[in-house]
Amino acid sequence: MNHQELLSSLISYAIDKHLIKTEEISTRLGFLCDLFQYEPFDVINSVKRPYHEWMTDCLDLAYNRGILAWNTIDERDAFEAKIMDLVMPSPSEVKERFHHLYQQSPWDATDYLYQLSKDVNYIKSRRLKENIEWIYESPYGKLEMTINLAKPEKDPRDIANAILEKKESTEGRPLCVICKENEQNYWNARMNLRIVPITLSDELWHFQYSPYLYYNEHAIILHDIHKPMHISHKTFDFLFDFINQFPTYFIGSNADLPIVGGSILSHEHFQAGRYHFPIEYAKPMRSFTHVPGLVIEHLNWPMTTIRFKSKDQSLVKLYGCHLYDLWKHYNNPMLSIVSSTGNTPHNTITPIARLTEDGYELDIILRNNRTSEAYPFGIFHPHEDVHHIKKENIGLIEAMGLAILPGRLKSELDLIEKVLKNGLPSDPALDKHSHWMAYLQKLPKLDSKVLFSEVGKKFERVLLDSGVFKLDYEGIRAVHQIIMEL
Numbered sequence: 001m002n003h004q005e006l007l008s009s010l011i012s013y014a015i016d017k018h019l020i021k022t023e024e025i026s027t028r029l030g031f032l033c034d035l036f037q038y039e040p041f042d043v044i045n046s047v048k049r050p051y052h053e054w055m056t057d058c059l060d061l062a063y064n065r066g067i068l069a070w071n072t073i074d075e076r077d078a079f080e081a082k083i084m085d086l087v088m089p090s091p092s093e094v095k096e097r098f099h100h101l102y103q104q105s106p107w108d109a110t111d112y113l114y115q116l117s118k119d120v121n122y123i124k125s126r127r128l129k130e131n132i133e134w135i136y137e138s139p140y141g142k143l144e145m146t147i148n149l150a151k152p153e154k155d156p157r158d159i160a161n162a163i164l165e166k167k168e169s170t171e172g173r174p175l176c177v178i179c180k181e182n183e184q185n186y187w188n189a190r191m192n193l194r195i196v197p198i199t200l201s202d203e204l205w206h207f208q209y210s211p212y213l214y215y216n217e218h219a220i221i222l223h224d225i226h227k228p229m230h231i232s233h234k235t236f237d238f239l240f241d242f243i244n245q246f247p248t249y250f251i252g253s254n255a256d257l258p259i260v261g262g263s264i265l266s267h268e269h270f271q272a273g274r275y276h277f278p279i280e281y282a283k284p285m286r287s288f289t290h291v292p293g294l295v296i297e298h299l300n301w302p303m304t305t306i307r308f309k310s311k312d313q314s315l316v317k318l319y320g321c322h323l324y325d326l327w328k329h330y331n332n333p334m335l336s337i338v339s340s341t342g343n344t345p346h347n348t349i350t351p352i353a354r355l356t357e358d359g360y361e362l363d364i365i366l367r368n369n370r371t372s373e374a375y376p377f378g379i380f381h382p383h384e385d386v387h388h389i390k391k392e393n394i395g396l397i398e399a400m401g402l403a404i405l406p407g408r409l410k411s412e413l414d415l416i417e418k419v420l421k422n423g424l425p426s427d428p429a430l431d432k433h434s435h436w437m438a439y440l441q442k443l444p445k446l447d448s449k450v451l452f453s454e455v456g457k458k459f460e461r462v463l464l465d466s467g468v469f470k471l472d473y474e475g476i477r478a479v480h481q482i483i484m485e486l
């Protein structure tokens, strides 16, 4: 395809997907010609090809013309976003359309933003298909397993480039990867990002989708101001206000302390989406009904979770706050639970809210981030013997029963199977798995199905390690005492 065919393909794609109107064709084509440094021309008919095919050609063209500085994944992603920004609605048009559609129904509005985010390849649907997914049947119900291949490993040239750029200037860069200023920003490939403002409990927040889409309609709800994650009574107001406005979405917050929190503690945000996580199906070990109109359940879940259910949201919120206040200062040295060291707090929560046919549901997962000599990475964090599978923080998504395992595991698991089945000498890349491999070798049968199931078992252990109260007599009794005190 020559440049006229390529750029014409872009325009016809944008028309097909209703990203631009027919009367805008020549203006938009003019923008593209400017970007690619070509003289203006009229749109020509071109052969229809899949999006990624002609986009690859467009990016190669940009590189060959010297417009793209580096031919790396990061640079190509950023430039692709810049191209798509020229053939899609502006941020203000998207905000207006979202709010107009919201008047019809919340899902018309979210469907619109979600489809748009996919059509402009801000959500990288094709890469997401490469992820490996399976189900592991645990004693606590189904756990969902994924090896994430959609988030590309960093190219060393991009890392070097980032260091170089950081030294030179940070001008025009948002303070973090989720600040609202990322919208239509070249840095971090966000030129094609569109976000919409929403009001939660009288404060300004913004709604956007995650480009990595760990689950269906994975949304990020970020505060207007770049300020640290902070859980308080107000958090419950925000969460419930959100599910009242978007009743088909769940919403949850990561904990606000290192080790037990998510990867971004510097900017207050929540994660939401149209998805039912394994935790939602967890069965109660015991239900308590000592508060009229409210059911409190201790869930049979590897991470300590207390669920509040009621038709009355104020009752759920009130008792959620009671539990949070009690937990913040709760100590049980026999079970290694110490709420603070000096002025440094250790106890916090991971809260999740949803609306069901029976009313409001609030899950509170109790967290503690203390470390000790025996557990320098965290007492209630995956212990070192499972780090070969997962050592990162166990944030909201994993606490709800969806494992996001690093991409390296794909090749490592293939290699493990090959080595063990054929009695080959091990590979240095598998050193971290040596203990596990000795165990696997003793299994009566080993194929990829068994291997995946064994990885599932490890994830179950990851969650059990992260649970503050273990599911033994002492642990269960202590949780029930807490509930009775509420």
Ligand SMILES: [Zn+2]
Residues within 6 Å of the ligand: 175, 176, 177, 178, 179, 180, 225, 226, 227, 266, 267
């Ligand atoms: Zn920020």
